Amino acid sequence: MTDMANASKDILGAQAGYETYSNNFAQRIGVRENDRYTLHSEHLNEMWVRVLKTIGYDVGFTRGVGSYLWDRKGDRYLDLLSGWGVFAIGRNHPVVRDALVSVLDAELPNLVQLDVSVLAGVLAEMLLEYTPWLDKVFFANSGAESIEAAIKFARAATGRAGILHVAHSFHGLTYGSLSMNGDEIFKKGFGPLLPNAHEIPFDDLGALEKALSSRQYAAFFVEPIQGKGVNIPQDDYLIGAQNLCRKYGTLFVADEIQTGMGRTGKFFAIDHYSGVEPDMVVVAKALSGGHVPVGAVLTRKSIFDKTFDRMDRAVVHGSTFSKTDLAMAAGIATLEVIKNERVIENAASKGERILASFRKMVDHYELVCDARGKGLMIGLEFGPPKSFKLKTAWNLLETANSGLFCQLISIPLFKEHKVLTQVAGHGNHTIKLLPPLTITDADCAWIEESFDAVIADAHNAPTAVWSLGKTLAENAIKARMSG
Numbered sequence: 304m305t306d307m308a309n310a311s312k313d314i315l316g317a318q319a320g321y322e323t324y325s326n327n328f329a330q331r332i333g334v335r336e337n338d339r340y341t342l343h344s345e346h347l348n349e350m351w352v353r354v355l356k357t358i359g360y361d362v363g364f365t366r367g368v369g370s371y372l373w374d375r376k377g378d379r380y381l382d383l384l385s386g387w388g389v390f391a392i393g394r395n396h397p398v399v400r401d402a403l404v405s406v407l408d409a410e411l412p413n414l415v416q417l418d419v420s421v422l423a424g425v426l427a428e429m430l431l432e433y434t435p436w437l438d439k440v441f442f443a444n445s446g447a448e449s450i451e452a453a454i455k456f457a458r459a460a461t462g463r464a465g466i467l468h469v470a471h472s473f474h475g476l477t478y479g480s481l482s483m484n485g486d487e488i489f490k491k492g493f494g495p496l497l498p499n500a501h502e503i504p505f506d507d508l509g510a511l512e513k514a515l516s517s518r519q520y521a522a523f524f525v526e527p528i529q530g531k532g533v534n535i536p537q538d539d540y541l542i543g544a545q546n547l548c549r550k551y552g553t554l555f556v557a558d559e560i561q562t563g564m565g566r567t568g569k570f571f572a573i574d575h576y577s578g579v580e581p582d583m584v585v586v587a588k589a590l591s592g593g594h595v596p597v598g599a600v601l602t603r604k605s606i607f608d609k610t611f612d613r614m615d616r617a618v619v620h621g622s623t624f625s626k627t628d629l630a631m632a633a634g635i636a637t638l639e640v641i642k643n644e645r646v647i648e649n650a651a652s653k654g655e656r657i658l659a660s661f662r663k664m665v666d667h668y669e670l671v672c673d674a675r676g677k678g679l680m681i682g683l684e685f686g687p688p689k690s691f692k693l694k695t696a697w698n699l700l701e702t703a704n705s706g707l708f709c710q711l712i713s714i715p716l717f718k719e720h721k722v723l724t725q726v727a728g729h730g731n732h733t734i735k736l737l738p739p740l741t742i743t744d745a746d747c748a749w750i751e752e753s754f755d756a757v758i759a760d761a762h763n764a765p766t767a768v769w770s771l772g773k774t775l776a777e778n779a780i781k782a783r784m785s786g
């Protein structure tokens with residue numbers, strides 16, 4: 304190493320306040336571990352840190368392997384959130400790691416831009432095996448960015464401006480995707496959004512036909528199973544929607560960003576419904592292997608070619624980092640793992656097991672009103688109780704903040720049973736399970752026993768669970784008054 308390089312290393316080390324400059328990157332950054340929440344409060348999203356501290360989730364996760372996380376005390380947690388669906392094959396899968404290391408070792412040129420890479424070609428070919436009616440792939444850096452591309456492709460292909468979506472939809476938070484968001488809280492304060500985006504009810508073919516018959520819509524976007532709420536349409540909805548789209552010249556787009564790559568026990572959620580062949584299928588999240596952000600739009604040549612229609616328009620849509628080698632390698636390795644380790648079959652069988660035990664809870668517990676899902680995308684919904692003592696406690700929470708009850712389940716799951724879950728959206732009474740698709744029978748038992756214990760406890764008012772509820776209700780009221 305040159306004197307200059309040594310000098311700059313010393314400078315960096317001194318600036319960061321390290322005793323000695325270590326070559327081990329993880330160790331070097333690790334010495335700042337105790338500063339993590341302060342750093343975020345000061346330089347990133349302070350409100351998020353406040354949320355974590357308020358609900359007691361500031362345990363400082365330091366390690367993640369497969370379906371498990373370890374906090375700084377060394378406690379092991381079962382992760383039913385999987386980074387919002389990113390870690391379908393678990394964290395730090397060795398096959399993905401090996402692929403990434405091998406790409407780095409190979410010193411590939413990467414992002415030459417005035418060339419094309421073999422990795423992107425191979426990944427596109429592998430993805431299209433799952434959609435034999437489609438023939439082109441456009442890569443992007445995230446789910447939202449892929450949705451933006453799909454909006455542009457649809458407008459270019461049809462010459463129409465309208466974009467149709469359904470209530471409770473979530474397609475991302477960039478302007479185009481936000482314009483198709485079915486939840487006001489995400490949109491408030493950011494307007495005006497895309498002027499031609501309109502919402503119709505989910506799972507309502509009559510409403511869809513009425514909208515489509517205006518022939519103003521370029522595309523109809525829908526999640527085959529909605530992430531917000533884990534809402535599953537009736538069996539004839541998607542095929543019916545496709546037929547209506549074809550009838551009125553609107554492109555049918557399936558957002559499989561959350562449901563795709565095996566999540567629901569088939570490679571795509573649309574595979575549960577025979578004959579469903581959307582004009583575009585959008586993927587992201589799990590394709591990354593949990594390591595390198597990536598998204599993709601799978602579409603027909605006839606649609607793709609309307610955007611990239613002349614040589615002088617060959618770069619009319621794209622972005623600098625799309626198709627970067629590490630993302631493409633992570634995608635290829637992830638697809639290999641999904642196939643070779645029979646991950647989808649595991650998602651289907653473990654999902655059935657969990658759903659069966661949750662359905663028993665619906666019969667057994669008055670606060671549990673529905674259990675639904677496909678594969679390992681599962682929702683457990685709570686509803687108003689009938690007995691007087693529980694009704695009073697429930698109403699107190701609901702008055703303070705609609706959907707607050709679910710925190711009474713998710714917080715004890717986290718604190719007492721080391722299970723990380725999420726509430727399936729604002730004002731929602733559904734707890735959502737989105738674990739890695741590689742969970743074992745022992746993990747299923749962990750889920751069943753911990754949910755049962757927490758839910759049983761919630762049926763005994765007043766208990767520690769309900770006193771937590773009181774605190775949450777007070778916090779919610781305080782936050783509303785100060786906001």
Ligand SMILES: Cc1ncc(COP(=O)(O)O)c(C=O)c1O
Nearest residue numbers: 445446447473474475530560561
């Ligand atoms: C169905 C769906 N579409 C789109 C997105 C946006 O993806 P990203 O967060 O990568 O932009 C998400 C993210 O949660 C999603 O669940």
